[in-house]
Amino acid sequence: MKQANIITRHFIKTIIRSRALAAIYLLWLLLVTYAAVTGYQVYITQDTLRQQFQHQARQSWEANPDKHPHRMAHFGTFAFRQKHPLSMFDYGMESYTGNAVFLEAHKQNTVNFSEAGFSTGLLRLGEISPAMLIQVLLPLILFFLGFDTVARQKENGTLKILLCQGAGFRSIIRGNSLGLFVVAFIFLAPVLAAVAVQLLLQHAAPGAAVLQRAAYLLLGNLFFLWIICIIAVCVSAISHNSRAALLKLLGLWLLMTIVLPKTLQAIGSAMYPAPGKIQFDAAVEKDILKIGDSHNPNDLHFKRLKDSVLRANNADSVQQLRFNYGGFQMQEGERMSSEVYNRHLQTLYDVYERQNNVSKYATFIDPLIGVKNMSMALTGTDFTAYRKFQDDAEAYRYKLAQTMNELQQKYISNTTPAKDEHPHSIGKEHWTAFADFTHDFPPVPSLLYQERLTIAAMLAWFILSFFLIHFTAAKATTL
Amino acid sequence: MYRLAFKNFIRSRSVIIAIALFLLTGIISILIGKQFLRQQQASIEAVTQLQQEQIARNVAHIPDQFGLLMYYLRFAYVNLPDPAASLAIGQQDVNSSIQYLTIRGLEGQRNDTGLYNPYHQLTGNLDLSFVILLLFPLLIIAFNFNVLSQESEHGTWSLVKIQVVQPVSFILMKLSIRLIVVLGLLFLLLLLAVLIIRLPVNERLLAYMAIAALYILFWFAICFVLISLRRSSSISALLLLSTWVLLCLLAPAIINNYLTVRYPVKEAYSTFIKQRDGYHTRWDKNADSTMQAFFRHYPQFRNYTWNSPKFNYMWYYAMQQLGDDESAPDSKAMQHKLKQRLQSAGLVALFFPPMHAQLQFTGIAGTGLEEQLQYQDSTAMFHERIKLHFYPGIFGDSAVTGENWKQHVPQYFHSSHRVNWVLLVSPFILFMLVLGAGGMYLFNIKQ
Numbered sequence: 001m002k003q004a005n006i007i008t009r010h011f012i013k014t015i016i017r018s019r020a021l022a023a024i025y026l027l028w029l030l031l032v033t034y035a036a037v038t039g040y041q042v043y044i045t046q047d048t049l050r051q052q053f054q055h056q057a058r059q060s061w062e063a064n065p066d067k068h069p070h071r072m073a074h075f076g077t078f079a080f081r082q083k084h085p086l087s088m089f090d091y092g093m094e095s096y097t098g099n100a101v102f103l104e105a106h107k108q109n110t111v112n113f114s115e116a117g118f119s120t121g122l123l124r125l126g127e128i129s130p131a132m133l134i135q136v137l138l139p140l141i142l143f144f145l146g147f148d149t150v151a152r153q154k155e156n157g158t159l160k161i162l163l164c165q166g167a168g169f170r171s172i173i174r175g176n177s178l179g180l181f182v183v184a185f186i187f188l189a190p191v192l193a194a195v196a197v198q199l200l201l202q203h204a205a206p207g208a209a210v211l212q213r214a215a216y217l218l219l220g221n222l223f224f225l226w227i228i229c230i231i232a233v234c235v236s237a238i239s240h241n242s243r244a245a246l247l248k249l250l251g252l253w254l255l256m257t258i259v260l261p262k263t264l265q266a267i268g269s270a271m272y273p274a275p276g277k278i279q280f281d282a283a284v285e286k287d288i289l290k291i292g293d294s295h296n297p298n299d300l301h302f303k304r305l306k307d308s309v310l311r312a313n314n315a316d317s318v319q320q321l322r323f324n325y326g327g328f329q330m331q332e333g334e335r336m337s338s339e340v341y342n343r344h345l346q347t348l349y350d351v352y353e354r355q356n357n358v359s360k361y362a363t364f365i366d367p368l369i370g371v372k373n374m375s376m377a378l379t380g381t382d383f384t385a386y387r388k389f390q391d392d393a394e395a396y397r398y399k400l401a402q403t404m405n406e407l408q409q410k411y412i413s414n415t416t417p418a419k420d421e422h423p424h425s426i427g428k429e430h431w432t433a434f435a436d437f438t439h440d441f442p443p444v445p446s447l448l449y450q451e452r453l454t455i456a457a458m459l460a461w462f463i464l465s466f467f468l469i470h471f472t473a474a475k476a477t478t479l
Numbered sequence: 480m481y482r483l484a485f486k487n488f489i490r491s492r493s494v495i496i497a498i499a500l501f502l503l504t505g506i507i508s509i510l511i512g513k514q515f516l517r518q519q520q521a522s523i524e525a526v527t528q529l530q531q532e533q534i535a536r537n538v539a540h541i542p543d544q545f546g547l548l549m550y551y552l553r554f555a556y557v558n559l560p561d562p563a564a565s566l567a568i569g570q571q572d573v574n575s576s577i578q579y580l581t582i583r584g585l586e587g588q589r590n591d592t593g594l595y596n597p598y599h600q601l602t603g604n605l606d607l608s609f610v611i612l613l614l615f616p617l618l619i620i621a622f623n624f625n626v627l628s629q630e631s632e633h634g635t636w637s638l639v640k641i642q643v644v645q646p647v648s649f650i651l652m653k654l655s656i657r658l659i660v661v662l663g664l665l666f667l668l669l670l671l672a673v674l675i676i677r678l679p680v681n682e683r684l685l686a687y688m689a690i691a692a693l694y695i696l697f698w699f700a701i702c703f704v705l706i707s708l709r710r711s712s713s714i715s716a717l718l719l720l721s722t723w724v725l726l727c728l729l730a731p732a733i734i735n736n737y738l739t740v741r742y743p744v745k746e747a748y749s750t751f752i753k754q755r756d757g758y759h760t761r762w763d764k765n766a767d768s769t770m771q772a773f774f775r776h777y778p779q780f781r782n783y784t785w786n787s788p789k790f791n792y793m794w795y796y797a798m799q800q801l802g803d804d805e806s807a808p809d810s811k812a813m814q815h816k817l818k819q820r821l822q823s824a825g826l827v828a829l830f831f832p833p834m835h836a837q838l839q840f841t842g843i844a845g846t847g848l849e850e851q852l853q854y855q856d857s858t859a860m861f862h863e864r865i866k867l868h869f870y871p872g873i874f875g876d877s878a879v880t881g882e883n884w885k886q887h888v889p890q891y892f893h894s895s896h897r898v899n900w901v902l903l904v905s906p907f908i909l910f911m912l913v914l915g916a917g918g919m920y921l922f923n924i925k926q
Contacts, residue, residue, distance in 0.1 A: 031729070034733065034736070035736070038736040038737070038739070038740050039736075041740045042736075042739055042740055042743075045740070045743045046743070049743065049745050049748060050748070053748045053749070053751075053752060056752055057752055060752065060755075060756050060760075064763070065763050067762070067763065071759075071762055074759070075755075075759045076755070078751065078752060078755075080748070092601070093597040093598060093600070093601040095601075096573065096595070096597040096600040096601055097597050098592055100747075100748055100751055102587070102751065102755065109591065110591045110592045110593075110594070111592070112590045112591060112592055112747075112751070113590065113744070113747045113748070113751075114573065114592065115739060116570065116573040116600065117570075117573055117574055117592065117851075118744045118747070118817055118820065118848075119570065119573075119735070119738075119739075119820070119848065120570075120738070120820060120821055120824040120825075120838065120847060120848045121569045121570060121837050121838055121840070121841040121846075121847045121848070122731050122734060122735045122738070122824055122828075122834055122837065122838070123570075123735055124569065124570075124603050124609075124837065125612075125613075125727065125728070125731035125732065125735070125833070125834070125837060126728060126731060126732040126735070127732050127735050127736060127739075128729065128732035128733055128735075128736050132732070136728070137724070137728075137729075140720075140724065144717060147713075148713075242713055243712050243713050243716075246713050246716060246717070247716070250716070250720060254617065258613065258614075261602050262602050262603060262604075262605045262609075263507075263605060265598065265599050265602040266507070266511055266604070266605050268599075269596070269599055270511075270514065273518075274594075274596060275594075276518065276521070276522040276525070276593060276594065277522075277575065277577075277592075277593040277594045278522050278525045278526045278529060278577060278579065279521070279522065279525045280594055281529075282525060282528075282529045293540075348594065352596040352598070352599075355596055355598070355599065356596070356598045356599075359598070359602075383596075383597055383598055386597065
């Protein structure tokens with residue numbers, strides 16, 4: 001153990017003195033600053049804008065005069081997706097998910113205006129965020145700094161001397177890995193500082209949930225960097241010379257960051273094809289029509305519904321009912337179409353899930369995918385966070401439509417007003433009484449449960465890393 | 480000697496493995512492109528059928544009220560992908576290529592997106608343009624990083640120096656062998672693409688080929704400069720890979736962040752709210768003021784009676800129109816902002832060949848933002864045509880059966896993109912001249 005400590009200290013000392021490190025570190029600081037500043041600006045701009053527009057949408061809603069509740073159901077409102085404060089650290093898939101949706105009766109609209117839709121083809125080459133720097137660039141830097149740890153000593157013969165002096169291969173590998181990990185932490189430190197500043201500067205003080213997410217985020221990234229350090233040193237130890245070690249590590253990096261994530265996703269999409277929007281809409285419409293077409297005056301389903309309502313209320317015509325029949329029919333129609341729509345959407349999302357699971361399972365062969373998934377989940381920038389918004393928005397839309405239908409049943413008469421008569425209407429106090437839209441992020445425990453596979457894989461990697469030290473030490477030769 | 484050197488290079492096991500791997504990846508990317516085209520085709524067929532069915536069903540159910548019928552009917556306007564889109568999918572998996580619109584307000588519909596798996600969009604498509612832009616440079620680097628250092632490290636460099644008149648020509652010869660192999664691989668892949676996807680051989684394909692070839696030449700020029708520094712194999716590999724990281728990963732990401740921060744598209748949100756308010760608040764306003772505003776936009780409809788005792792859809796569609804009219808300034812501002820983004824990106828890309836190549840690839844394939852904006856403009860014109868076609872029928876309460884419904888099939892957008900050869904070629908040529916001269920200079924002073 002003592003030998004390993006000496007080696008660690010020696011590694012850090014030599015690396016800190018090297019000029020290359022100073023240059024890389026300077027560039028690193030610039031990149032971290034740039035990523036943090038632009039991330040902060042995007043967050044503040046978007047957060048302010050969306051809150052402002054959410055507020056504006058609400059004002060327009062409340063400004064409506066007395067009117068027929070069904071007019072209000074069509075007036076509808078908007079839901080703007082709020083960003084999580086930690087999205088300053090990791091943009092995740094935020095650029096590809098929509099940001100605003102119009103909520104109205106009878107119709108589930110798409111969530112529109114994703115950043116990607118406003119972007120040139122450059123977006124496809126990536127975005128720079130603190131998370132991207134840690135997950136993509138830092139491993140490369142660590143491979144640069146770690147490829148010759150053992151291999152160089154092999155080349156110039158110092159390895160033999162070390163071994164003769166009684167330092168075992170295990171101490172050498174462990175010592176160097178630890179040294180590299182300390183260097184990794186030196187690189188991580190400015191990112192931590194940047195994120196802390198970001199969180200302190202934004203509008204609201206970060207709550208306990210944010211801090212909890214941040215803590216798990218740090219833990220996940222530390223695990224990942226530790227694994228990277230072990231890989232670097234072990235590859236260096238089993239290579240005959242430093243050049244071979246470098247080429248192997250660069251190959252690994254490419255595979256991990258570029259080739260595997262893209263290929264696996266392509267495989268997932270090919271294995272489980274998802275329908276496009278048109279096919280999806282057509283299928284939903286077909287299923288709804290199967291039950292009943294509310295636009296068809298002779299539709300059997302709605303005719304039967306009417307007859308049964310009249311019978312139950314001992315009435316001969318809708319005029320005799322004590323509630324508004326139009327409101328009742330729309331309530332039934334909304335319930336029915338929402339059920340069908342949600343069932344189809346669930347099926348679609350199940351397909352997406354199966355597509356993404358291919359990548360998810362790949363965490364066992366590529367720890368980068370694992371840390372990326374975990375980071376996206378914890379920063380509220382993954383598919384679950386997006387779905388939570390979409391679900392909240394749909395729940396609100398449904399409630400809006402049904403509340404208006406209930407108001408119609410309760411307050412609107414069954415007789416149609418004559419052309420010169422004042423149309424049926426209810427007081428505008430009902431509009432303010434209907435609460436505004438809000439949405440939140442999934443709670444941390446549910447996120448951890450959702451990412452249980454990723455967490456298991458990362459833990460497996462962590463345990464494996466110690467075996468790796470052991471086996472590499474057993475297999476490595478001095479030449 | 481050239482043939483011997485060529486054989487010597489091509490016979491190496493690692494070279495063969497590398498070429499085989501790239502060939503495989505290239506073929507996969509071509510198949511992904513083909514699948515993309517097939518999906519687009521399936522969507523187009525689906526919308527053609529859906530439109531026909533919906534028209535038939537609604538015309539049967541609502542034979543007596545033209546205005547009510549037109550509330551439901553939808554008309555497709557399709558951005559038919561060029562086959563070249565399969566080689567550079569670009570933003571076409573983000574932007575919907577089918578607009579399926581009613582004649583009601585346009586702004587409330589035209590920004591509707593498709594349904595996509597955002598995880599898939601995040602990782603992006605492994606199309607041929609990706610293989611060429613990001614992976615080919617790595618192959619070039621792997622082939623070239625030790626072209627010179629290897630000779631020094633194996634001690635053969637002094638032999639070379641006394642045997643050839645100009646050592647630089649020896650290095651250039653070695654580079655040219657590798658260039659032939661890489662270009663051969665590229666042309667083989669393009670040939671396979673033509674065969675597998677049945678791409679038409681036209682100006683687009685030619686331009687695509689030109690960008691790819693020039694881009695490859697650009698990376699050879701970079702390699703030439705960096706190996707002329709005469710560093711060890713390891714250092715050369717590190718330098719080349721760092722250049723790749725800088726040019727292909729960091730620079731585009733940095734620029735992209737800049738564009739997002741510099742041009743936030745808040746007009747999108749305001750258009751969204753204004754079109755809704757512009758239309759809906761009209762229900763509570765005096766109908767006469769609505770109609771006067773509508774007649775100011777379309778004076779040709781002044782003669783229709785809108786205030787007959789029967790409910791008149793003219794007033795309804797006038798209200799819809801005012802939603803568009805009131806959000807028009809915001810919508811224009813949004814388009815303007817996107818054009819600014821496009822221009823800035825194009826300008827910066829002139830100084831970064833990977834970005835330039837990416838924008839040109841998507842430009843040629845019609846899968847970039849520029850094409851999307853054109854399509855959006857054209858969609859507005861399509862919507863206007865359909866609307867004006869039906870307005871007289873609705874306003875005059877014509878018979879639904881009087882309309883020839885068979886003619887309302889999906890219509891197609893044809894882009895007017897022309898290949899701008901000067902813009903396409905010149906940045907590459909300039910870079911290569913500068914790098915070539917720099918490499919020669921470095922090579923000579925390091926002798």
